[in-house]
Amino acid sequence: MEITVGLALILAFVAGFAYYARRFMGAPFIERAIIMAPLTGLIMGDLKTGLLIGGTLELVFMGATAIGGSVPPNIPVGAVIGTAFAISAGLTLEEALVIAVPVALLGSLCELLAKTASTIFVNAAEKYAEKGNSRGISLMVHLGNIAHGLSTAIPVFIALVLGQDAVAAASSALPESIRTGITVAGKILPALGFGILLSTLASPAFIPWFFIGFAIAAYAGWGVLGVSFVGIMAAAFYVAQKGGLSSLTSGAKGKVDQYSVVSKKDQAQMFWRSFALQSAFSFDRMQALGFTWTLMPFLQKIYKGSKEFSASLKRHLSFFNTNPWIVGPIVAIVAELESKRAENPEEVDEQSIQAVKGSLMGPLAGIGDSMIQGTLVPIMGGVASSLALQGNPIAPVLFFLVINVAHFWIRWNTLSVSFKFGTRFFEEIDQSSMSRLLEGATIAGLMGIGGLVGTWLNIKTPVVYTIQDASITLQTMLDGIMPKVLPLLATLAVYFGIKKGLKNTQVLLIILIVGGVLGALKILG
Amino acid sequence: MRVVFTRVDERLIHGQITIGWTNLTGTRLIMAVNDQVAGNSLQRNLLKMAAKPGVQVEILTMEEAKKKISEDAWDNTPVMVLVKNPIDLLALIKAGLKIGKVNVGGVRQPDASIVLTKEVKATEAELEAWKEIARLGYTIEVQFVPDQSITSLNKVLERF
Numbered sequence: 001m002e003i004t005v006g007l008a009l010i011l012a013f014v015a016g017f018a019y020y021a022r023r024f025m026g027a028p029f030i031e032r033a034i035i036m037a038p039l040t041g042l043i044m045g046d047l048k049t050g051l052l053i054g055g056t057l058e059l060v061f062m063g064a065t066a067i068g069g070s071v072p073p074n075i076p077v078g079a080v081i082g083t084a085f086a087i088s089a090g091l092t093l094e095e096a097l098v099i100a101v102p103v104a105l106l107g108s109l110c111e112l113l114a115k116t117a118s119t120i121f122v123n124a125a126e127k128y129a130e131k132g133n134s135r136g137i138s139l140m141v142h143l144g145n146i147a148h149g150l151s152t153a154i155p156v157f158i159a160l161v162l163g164q165d166a167v168a169a170a171s172s173a174l175p176e177s178i179r180t181g182i183t184v185a186g187k188i189l190p191a192l193g194f195g196i197l198l199s200t201l202a203s204p205a206f207i208p209w210f211f212i213g214f215a216i217a218a219y220a221g222w223g224v225l226g227v228s229f230v231g232i233m234a235a236a237f238y239v240a241q242k243g244g245l246s247s248l249t250s251g252a253k254g255k256v257d258q259y260s261v262v263s264k265k266d267q268a269q270m271f272w273r274s275f276a277l278q279s280a281f282s283f284d285r286m287q288a289l290g291f292t293w294t295l296m297p298f299l300q301k302i303y304k305g306s307k308e309f310s311a312s313l314k315r316h317l318s319f320f321n322t323n324p325w326i327v328g329p330i331v332a333i334v335a336e337l338e339s340k341r342a343e344n345p346e347e348v349d350e351q352s353i354q355a356v357k358g359s360l361m362g363p364l365a366g367i368g369d370s371m372i373q374g375t376l377v378p379i380m381g382g383v384a385s386s387l388a389l390q391g392n393p394i395a396p397v398l399f400f401l402v403i404n405v406a407h408f409w410i411r412w413n414t415l416s417v418s419f420k421f422g423t424r425f426f427e428e429i430d431q432s433s434m435s436r437l438l439e440g441a442t443i444a445g446l447m448g449i450g451g452l453v454g455t456w457l458n459i460k461t462p463v464v465y466t467i468q469d470a471s472i473t474l475q476t477m478l479d480g481i482m483p484k485v486l487p488l489l490a491t492l493a494v495y496f497g498i499k500k501g502l503k504n505t506q507v508l509l510i511i512l513i514v515g516g517v518l519g520a521l522k523i524l525g
Numbered sequence: 526m527r528v529v530f531t532r533v534d535e536r537l538i539h540g541q542i543t544i545g546w547t548n549l550t551g552t553r554l555i556m557a558v559n560d561q562v563a564g565n566s567l568q569r570n571l572l573k574m575a576a577k578p579g580v581q582v583e584i585l586t587m588e589e590a591k592k593k594i595s596e597d598a599w600d601n602t603p604v605m606v607l608v609k610n611p612i613d614l615l616a617l618i619k620a621g622l623k624i625g626k627v628n629v630g631g632v633r634q635p636d637a638s639i640v641l642t643k644e645v646k647a648t649e650a651e652l653e654a655w656k657e658i659a660r661l662g663y664t665i666e667v668q669f670v671p672d673q674s675i676t677s678l679n680k681v682l683e684r685f
Contacts, residue, residue: 071673200544203579204551283643284633319633323540354635359568362536366575369540427567435578442578499549504672 001044003088008160011084014039015076016153019111023145023290026275026411027324029377029403033057033100034384036079038396046087048391053083053096055388055395058381059452060101060189063196064504071108071115073504076152078104081159089168094186095179098512099167101189105505107155114151118144118282122289122317125280129313132306134296137313141293144280177520184519185512187458188490192507194453195494197378201445209234209443213450218484224386227451228379234447235440242436260419261339262332266298270331271415273297277327286321294331295338302342312338315350322361323368325407328415330360333423367434375441376406382448389456457487462525486524526594528623529603533614534630537562537607538575538582541630545670547577552605554581558590558617559609587613591620610634611647611654618661627658629667629678641681642667656682 003011018031030036034054041050057079064072082100085091091099121144128136174182202210212234213227222230239245260267279290292313299316303309322330333356341348380402388395417425463474478485497507518524530550532542537557546552555576562568563586573582581602585593593599594617606624608614610632618624629645637646645667647655655678659665665678 200548203548203577205579318635319631321536321631358535359562359565360571362539363568363571363575365536365539366543367571370543370575370577373540374544423567427570429570429574431570431573434574439578498671501671503674 001046001088003084003160003164005161007044008157010043011040011080011160012153012157014043015080015156016149018076019074019114019152020145020149023148023278023281024276026407027278028400028407030400031076032377032381032399033061033075033079034381034388034399035396036076037083038388038393040080040083041087044084044087047393049087049093049096050083051388051391051393051395052093053086053100054079055385056093056097056190056456057082057100058193058385058388059456060097060193061104062193062378062381062449063198063200064193071111073104074107074110074152075104077107077110077156077159078102080156081163084160085164085167088164089171091167091171092183092186094183095171097186097189098182101192101508102512103159105508107152110151110155111148114148115281115283117147117151118280118289119284121147121280122282122285125289125292126314126317129292129310129317132310132313134300134313137289137293137296141276141279141289144282144289145276148281178516180522180525181516181519184459184524185515188511188515188524189508190457191453191459191487191490191494192504192511194449194457194491195498195507196504197449198446198491198495199498200374201378201442201449203442206439206442206446209446210450213447214454214484214488215450216447217451217454218482218488222451224382224448224451224455227454228383228444228448231444231447231451235444238443239436239440242439243432245433245437260336262298262335262419266301266335267332267416267419269297270294270335271328271412274327274331274411274415277324285317285319287324287327288317288320291320291327291331292316294327295335298335299338302339308342308345311350315354318354320357320361322365323372325372325410326364326368326414328411328413329364329418329423329426330357332415332418333360336419336422370438371441372406372410375438375445377403379441379445379448382452386452386456453487453491454484457484457490459486459490459524461486462522526597526599526604526623527601528606528625530605530628531614531624531626532605532607532628532630533609533611533632534607535609535632535634536630537609538572541670542605542607543575543577545672546605546628547580549671550605551603552580554583554599554602555605555607556590556593557582557584557607558587558613559584560586562609563589587616590617594620594622611651611658615654615657618658618663624663626664626666629665630669639685641678641685642676644669645678652685656685 021028021030037054037057038047038050041047061075078100081103082096085099086096121140125137125140213231216222216227273294276293277287277290279293299312300309303312337348337353380399384395384399461474465472494507529552530546563584569584572584576582631644633646634648637648639647639652641647659679659682667676667678
């Protein structure tokens with residue numbers, strides 16, 4: 001199938017929109033490969049290829065998420081380009097991966113560019129803030145977000161239009177041995193994702209859970225869903241043994257609601273606007289513009305005089321960064337403080353508002369990043385991937401729904417509970433329950449990764465020894481000792497490489513070279 | 526005290542620390558030093574929740590931290606030291622804290638006007654502290670997460 005200019009435009013729009021949504025729609029994780037690749041497949045009339053590439057690519061990038069303003073691989077660029085070329089040039093799954101992964105890593109330059117460009121919009125917004133011009137600020141929010149979307153859409157468009165002939169020519173001209181090499185490298189690639197995730201998720205005490213998950217999958221062949229089920233039960237058992245979760249929020253229960261000076265209508269408005277927190281994300285001030293935009297109509301309402309309004313905008317345009325889903329508590333507490341300040345400037349000074357923001361944003365980012373980007377997204381990604389790899393079209397839908405139901409629930413509850421109880425909720429939340437919850441999630445997550453390694457990583461050796469007429473297949477011998485031992489070794493190799501300080505790109509290069517050579521020599525295949 | 530990782534970061538414990546550095550450095554105990562944070566029960570509680578489960582978190586005032594350093598506390602436990610600014614770090618070093626390289630995250634006080642890198646700004650006093658730390662021979666590296674490339678602050682400081 002040929003990629004026409006029209007088709008390239010549509011696909012570029014899809015990739016760009018995914019990035020735009022990350023900025024303006026509350027980080028719904030639609031830019032993940034498990035959604036982007038099947039969507040590309042659907043548009044090009046080959047959903048099955050999309051599902052296979054999406055499932056595998058999701059595993060490769062399992063551990064790669066944006067934390068704290070760092071720039072992750074650009075997954076939509078890789079997933080859309082990889083899938084589109086796979087369908088247009090009839091590439092194999094592995095060949096598509098070998099294109100998609102480096103492209104995604106290169107694609108992080110797009111975000112770098114957008115974040116740099118956005119500093120201009122934030123600076124302009126500051127000028128508008130001085131005049132109390134809320135329209136101007138809104139305009140900068142939208143321009144910044146469009147810039148972020150275009151930074152992904154334009155490279156996708158150019159690559160699709162200019163690249164397809166080269167890809168088709170290259171794929172037909174490649175000699176057999178290089179093709180086998182690419183295939184083997186492609187099969188090893190998911191080990192990159194498993195190894196990265198292992199290095200972030202596994203503290204030494206929890207590592208055995210990874211091996212338990214692996215063993216259930218490798219020896220008993222239970223599959224990822226079976227292993228995940230056992231993992232969740234193991235986590236529940238562990239949490240119960242350690243004392244359960246009942247005391248998690250006991251501190252805040254049974255107390256009279258704090259009277260919130262912020263009306264329900266204003267609360268709802270802040271909830272919806274808080275989806276735009278990552279708007280015009282810039283290097284120097286990150287979520288400052290998005291946070292300002294979230295509170296802007298409320299500030300305009302309470303500070304009737306334009307001078308105070310302008311001052312409040314300016315103070316919120318200073319550096320801000322927290323987890324995009326769990327900004328609610330900060331919004332709520334700042335709104336309360338601002339409305340008190342509007343009534344009596346003597347009671348609440350500027351510094352104390354800044355201090356609250358500064359003191360809450362770091363810890364909330366830590367809690368949110370490790371629960372959401374570090375645990376929920378990879379676990380759901382793993383489950384959805386294993387469905388996608390079986391060709392089940394429900395996979396991307398399930399991923400989207402579970403993630404975003406959790407998204408709405410967390411965003412709404414953290415906001416509304418903070419309007420009710422103020423900071424008291426966080427002062428009285430029971431830490432040991434909280435860490436038990438995270439420990440349980442870590443156990444389930446590690447077992448899930450073990451299950452994925454033992455199920456979906458397909459590294460084998462075709463080596464056959466002949467000793468006195470009897471031929472021994474090395475793989476059969478290995479299987480007799482430990483099935484899937486090569487996938488396990490590959491994952492552990494990546495894990496130790498990263499622990500020793502190798503960067504993801506370096507590990508990727510090593511996999512491509514080692515896999516390519518061993519494949520071409522027919523040692524792996 | 527066995528320090529395995531030292532970081533200057535205005536947000537102390539957050540996602541980059543939890544997901545990025547804790548396991549990679551084998552940290553079992555985080556010593557976060559800041560007078561204001563240590564005196565605020567809300568912030569203390571939140572920071573403890575933000576750390577990885579199984580990692581002990583000690584949030585100390587400067588005085589308490591100096592005491593821990595002089596006692597050579599926590600035997601052989603791998604410790605991560607976190608401070609909000611270079612002034613606090615310099616004070617700890619002068620109190621006898623033994624560290625290797627210095628890692629730097631986001632550091633930008635609202636009133637900091639000297640731009641060192643995209644993510645690191647300094648006040649006059651902070652700049653002096655950075656220079657002093659560099660003069661004492663420490664390697665200072667700006668790197669948010671392990672997978673990011675390193676910007677040498679030592680080199681940047683040569684220009685000031």
